């Protein structure tokens with residue numbers, strides 16, 4: 716009888732323990748992610764430009780009193796640009812680890828990673844114009 720209580724207890728506690736471990740791992744990955752963002756700021760000065768641009772966009776959004784949908788679009792674009800820049804920085808660092816020598820493929824990899832950020836920035840500017848211009852004229 717006592718043994719059965721023991722088994723019941725452990726059978727109930729194990730899933731709970733597993734859940735706690737999963738939550739712990741999840742929280743740890745957020746910690747690594749935050750450290751990664753800090754590292755991107757450390758390696759790439761352009762991250763400061765993105766921060767200033769983000770502050771500028773948020774200020775303009777408040778001043779122009781844009782709609783909720785327009786807020787969502789601008790916030791998503793800000794997030795995507797930040798994400799692309801952090802990926803770009805990570806790819807650059809990985810490429811530098813592969814070789815510090817002049818290498819054509821490394822040049823192509825870095826150019827493409829940088830191109831991804833440029834595409835996003837171009838479309839973000841187009842979206843900003845489409846959203847803001849009707850409020851101004």
Ligand SMILES: Nc1ncnc2c1ncn2[C@@H]1O[C@H](COP(=O)(O)OP(=O)(O)OP(=O)(O)O)[C@@H](O)[C@H]1O
Pocket residue numbers: 803807814815816817818819821822823825826829
């Ligand atoms: N090992 C290499 N071999 C050949 N070309 C390279 C190499 N490293 C960098 N380059 C060239 O120099 C460019 C700039 O690379 P760098 O690592 O200096 O990044 P960055 O100045 O931070 O650029 P970005 O503006 O894309 O963030 C690359 O896009 C690539 O064309």
